[in-house]
Amino acid sequence: MQKKQLRILCPNGHLGFAPTKEGSFWIGAETKPDYYCCDSGSDDIGPGPLGSDTSVSPYEWQKHDLELMLVAARKQGVPMMIGSSGDTGTNSRVDMYVQMIRDLAKKHHLAPFKLVTFYSEVDKAVLRRKMEEGIIIQGLDGRKSLTAGELEKTDRIVAMSGVHPFIKALEMEADVIIGGRSSDAAIFAAAAIYEGFPEAQSYYLGKVLECASFCAEPYMAKETVIGTITDQDVTVTAMHPEQRCTIASVVGHAMYERSNPFYEYFAGGTLDMTHCNYEQADEKTTRITGMIFVPTPGEITVKLEGAGKIGERFIGIVGIRDPYSIRNINKVIDWARSQVEERLPGKEYQLFYNIYGKNGVMGDLEPVKEIRSHELCLIVEGVAPTKEVAEEVTLIGSRQIFYARLPEVKGTAGTAAFVIDGVLPAPPAYEWTMNHIVPVDDPMEFFQIHVTTVG
Amino acid sequence: MKTKKLVELAKTIRSKNAGTDKVTFDIIFREKDIYELVKKGKALTREKISKLFAVPEERISDFVEFDPGNAIKFTLYRKRPSGSPGETDIFGCQQYPPLLDVEIPVPSPKQRVKPQPAAASRDPRRRRQRKSSQKTKGKNKT
Numbered sequence: 317m318q319k320k321q322l323r324i325l326c327p328n329g330h331l332g333f334a335p336t337k338e339g340s341f342w343i344g345a346e347t348k349p350d351y352y353c354c355d356s357g358s359d360d361i362g363p364g365p366l367g368s369d370t371s372v373s374p375y376e377w378q379k380h381d382l383e384l385m386l387v388a389a390r391k392q393g394v395p396m397m398i399g400s401s402g403d404t405g406t407n408s409r410v411d412m413y414v415q416m417i418r419d420l421a422k423k424h425h426l427a428p429f430k431l432v433t434f435y436s437e438v439d440k441a442v443l444r445r446k447m448e449e450g451i452i453i454q455g456l457d458g459r460k461s462l463t464a465g466e467l468e469k470t471d472r473i474v475a476m477s478g479v480h481p482f483i484k485a486l487e488m489e490a491d492v493i494i495g496g497r498s499s500d501a502a503i504f505a506a507a508a509i510y511e512g513f514p515e516a517q518s519y520y521l522g523k524v525l526e527c528a529s530f531c532a533e534p535y536m537a538k539e540t541v542i543g544t545i546t547d548q549d550v551t552v553t554a555m556h557p558e559q560r561c562t563i564a565s566v567v568g569h570a571m572y573e574r575s576n577p578f579y580e581y582f583a584g585g586t587l588d589m590t591h592c593n594y595e596q597a598d599e600k601t602t603r604i605t606g607m608i609f610v611p612t613p614g615e616i617t618v619k620l621e622g623a624g625k626i627g628e629r630f631i632g633i634v635g636i637r638d639p640y641s642i643r644n645i646n647k648v649i650d651w652a653r654s655q656v657e658e659r660l661p662g663k664e665y666q667l668f669y670n671i672y673g674k675n676g677v678m679g680d681l682e683p684v685k686e687i688r689s690h691e692l693c694l695i696v697e698g699v700a701p702t703k704e705v706a707e708e709v710t711l712i713g714s715r716q717i718f719y720a721r722l723p724e725v726k727g728t729a730g731t732a733a734f735v736i737d738g739v740l741p742a743p744p745a746y747e748w749t750m751n752h753i754v755p756v757d758d759p760m761e762f763f764q765i766h767v768t769t770v771g
Numbered sequence: 772m773k774t775k776k777l778v779e780l781a782k783t784i785r786s787k788n789a790g791t792d793k794v795t796f797d798i799i800f801r802e803k804d805i806y807e808l809v810k811k812g813k814a815l816t817r818e819k820i821s822k823l824f825a826v827p828e829e830r831i832s833d834f835v836e837f838d839p840g841n842a843i844k845f846t847l848y849r850k851r852p853s854g855s856p857g858e859t860d861i862f863g864c865q866q867y868p869p870l871l872d873v874e875i876p877v878p879s880p881k882q883r884v885k886p887q888p889a890a891a892s893r894d895p896r897r898r899r900q901r902k903s904s905q906k907t908k909g910k911n912k913t
Contacts, residue, residue, distance in 0.1 A: 359791050362854025362861050457792035458832065458848050564801075567840040568783070571797050575789045575833040575846035592839065621791075626856055668857035679859050680850070681824045683869045699856045748791040748852035 318512035320546065324504055325349040327385065327540045329527035331356035331398065332371075332378030337538045340529075340556040344540040345388040351507045352389045354381070355500040355526055356413075357400020359621060359748075360573075366404045367471045367623035367746035371412075373403055379416045386417060386492065390426050397482060397493040397503050405474050405497030407435045413494045421771045428771040429492060432485035434763045436496025438473040438620060446754065453752045456619070462752050470622040470749040475762035478583030478618075482506030484760065488767055496763070497621065499582055500526035508545045516609040519587040521545045523580055524552050524566060524604065533565040534558070553601040563594040566602045583618050583759055585611040615755045618762060622750030626666070628706040629742040632696035632714030635733035642692055644722055645671060648731070649694075652716035656709055665700040665709045699745045710739040774874040777814075780805050786867040791853050793832055794863035795846040798870065806841035814875045815843050823869055 325344045328336045331354045361372045371378070382398070389396035402409025410433055417431060444467060447453060453462035474497035483506045485493045495503070501522030508518035521543045524531050529539035532554035540555040552561045570589060571577040580587040588608040597603040641648055649669050656667055673689035675682035694717065698710030718732040725731055756762070777784065782801040789795035798815065800806035809815065821828045826847060833846040847866075854861050 360788050360853075360862055362858070363791070363852070364854060457790055459792065564840075567837075568797075568799060568842070571795075571799075571837060571840055571842060571844055573787050573789055573795065575793055575795050575844075576835060577837050577840065577842075577844060578835070594839065629856070666856050670857075670859050677859055677865050678869075681826070681847075681866060681869075683823060683825065697856060745856040747855045751791050751852070 319350070321544055322351070322508055322511050322513060323347070323349040323542055323544045324351045324353050324507060324521065324525060325540060325542050326353055326504070326525040326528045328354055328381055328538050329530055330358050330373075331381045332373035333358070333403070334538055335377045336381045336384055337540075337556070338384065340540040340559075341384055341388075343557075344542050344555040347542065348392055349542055350394055350511075352385045352394065352396040353503045353507060353525070354385060354397075355399045355498070355503055357403050357405045357497060357500075361403060363623035363746040363748045364743055366406065366474065366621065367625055368744065369404070369406050369408050369472060371402045371404070371409060378402065378413070379420070382413065382416050383420050386420050386426075387424055389492070390424075390429060395486065395491060395493065395507070397495070397507060399477075399482070399495040399498035399500065399503040401494055401496065405436050405495070406472060407437045407496065410435055410494055410496050417492060417494065418770055426771050428769050430488070430490055430767065431492045431494065431770045432488055432490035432765060432767050433494045434477070434481040434485065434496055434765045436474045436477055436498065436763060438475050438762050440467060440470065440473065443467055443473070443620075443754070451755065453620070453754045454617075456751045456753060459751055462750065466749050469624040471624050471746075473620055473622040473750060476583070476619040476621065477763050478502045478759060479506035479509055480583070480759040481763040481765060483510050484765055486510040488765075490767075492770070501580065502582060504543065505582075513545050514547060514609075515585070516587070516607045517545050517547070517550050519580070519582060519585075519609055520589070520592075520604060520607040521550045523587060523589075524550060524569065527569065527572065529554060529556065529559055530572060531566050531569040532556070532559040532561045549603050549605045550607075551597050551601050551603045560600045561602045563596055563602055566604065567594060584616050585609050615757070616759050617753040617755050618759065620750050620752050620754055622748070623746045624749040626745040626747050627699045627701050628703040629697065629699045629745045630707045630710035630739045631742045632694075632698070632710045632739040633735050634694040634696060634714050634717045635735070636692045636694065636717070636731070637690070637733060638725065638727050638731060639690070640725055641720065641722065641731050642673075642687055642689075645674065645687070645692060647722060648717055648720040651720045652713050655716040656712045659712055660705065660709065663700070663705060665698065665705060667709055667713050668697040669713075670695040670697070696739070697742075698739075703741070707739060707741075714739055772876045773879065775877045776871065777809075777873040777875055778871040780809060780875060784867050784870050786863055786865070788853055788863040789846055792849055793846050794849060794866055795833075795844065796867055796870065797842055797844050799840060799842040801841070803841055808877065809875050810836055810843065812876045814873055817845070819873075820845055823873065
């Protein structure tokens with residue numbers, strides 16, 4: 317029989333990125349929610365982690381956050397669901413979380429439970445075959461359709477799951493779900509849809525819960541919130557004693573990190589929030605009605621994220637104080653660039669200068685054109701296929717600032733100040749090569765499910 | 772007419788990545804009447820933003836007046852995806868400061884518009900939606 321209402325606890329907007337605050341978590345856990353759900357990924361962190369298959373969140377923080385949820389969920393005997401494991405949702409991150417769950421189960425002597433996992437990585441060969449069959453992999457956000465060349469430049473691809481693998485896992489009676497890359501909101505929506513609630517309210521529930529306490533005020537991250545769904549509405553309540561979910565905070569969150577606050581796209585349909593109505597239900601709770609879900613006509617599309625390596629990278633740091641050099645900073649940099657080119661003609665490399673004190677933060681978007689600072693800091697970034705060349709590019713590009721040939725310079729003993737006499741190795745440079753969608757016949761096509769018993 | 776800087780009128784002015792290829796800007800007002808004033812004053816339009824950031828209008832992917840949130844919101848395409856070599860702001864969160872000094876025409880105190888309630892007005896479509904969401908319920912049962 318369908319529940320009249322369903323309550324889902326969300327402890328953190330990005331599990332492990334900064335540790336979950338325990339106080340509000342346990343306040344929420346004591347109310348015995350029906351599900352514990354959390355997303356652990358983001359594309360905010362740049363293409364490096366996906367490309368190099370690493371996490372940016374420390375291992376111990378990730379384990380800490382999983383431990384809170386696992387212990388509370390198993391004590392109550394309710395499901396725990398994680399999406400986008402380990403920042404990127406690659407297969408290795410899913411495996412890492414599975415091992416953490418096993419270790420934690422042992423540590424807490426948990427009774428045996430069913431663990432369902434799914435992978436989200438997509439083999440390049442699969443996409444290549446689709447493209448050869450004439451299937452268009454369409455670009456998002458102004459990108460053109462994927463070319464064979466862009467596909468080849470990509471090192472790792474994840475597909476973003478919708479609700480489908482999570483619902484499948486719940487149908488298999490999962491106690492704990494550890495998912496690969498997934499839409500943040502889909503984790504929560506899947507639980508509600510599985511329990512029989514309407515899609516519109518279910519997707520909205522996911523949308524409002526995905527960033528945890530970011531939908532509450534005052535601004536405090538990593539605090540727990542609980543969302544409740546019925547057939548008619550969604551309500552969301554802050555668990556921290558000093559936080560409230562207000563109309564303003566919930567509406568404000570609808571805008572966060574998205575270009576349009578009225579629509580949210582999922583594999584299978586669009587959540588339309590244009591006619592949402594917001595009411596203050598009690599001091600800490602806002603009630604939302606009026607959301608609509610419009611299923612996508614025709615075939616379902618799945619979003620793909622891909623990252624490819626550009627090269628090895630070094631960073632140089634250079635200070636400039638001479639007002640004459642500051643006035644002529646472009647000429648100084650042109651000189652350094654010319655010296656790199658003279659030493660490495662025809663070699664493949666990229667060299668960038670961020671000029672702090674001029675436009676180091678905003679680059680071309682900076683409307684302030686004149687330099688108002690009495691000193692500048694140049695961050696010199698050199699990228700090349702090998703470490704040796706990247707280091708040399710960066711070193712020449714930095715050191716030649718010191719030797720810049722300007723006709724009237726007074727400081728003939730050197731025109732740059734160095735913190736260290738050398739350059740720093742930096743993580744390799746990657747690029748988002750894919751932000752695309754691919755049509756599929758089966759929304760489960762890219763998501764392989766595995767079932768095991770733990771304990 | 773007198774003017775005031777946006778920084779004096781808005782509660783929140785922020786920028787942040789919207790996916791890997793865009794940066795989105797939010798200007799949120801505490802009071803409905805101030806929001807309406809800024810909206811009507813047309814000091815923030817696609818054209819004005821294109822001028823302020825010196826970008827062609829094609830780089831503005833969205834421009835939205837978000838009444839329920841008392842907010843004006845616009846989004847720019849990035850030149851290169853976030854975190855590419857040469858990146859200056861990987862999260863896109865320090866691109867808003869030029870907005871702080873935008874001059875907004877304000878009427879003298881006598882002419883000030885009366886405050887309106889901040890909550891979104893009730894919409895007759897709500898009734899219809901409830902019906903349609905109930906219709907889909909059976910299908911979703913698993």
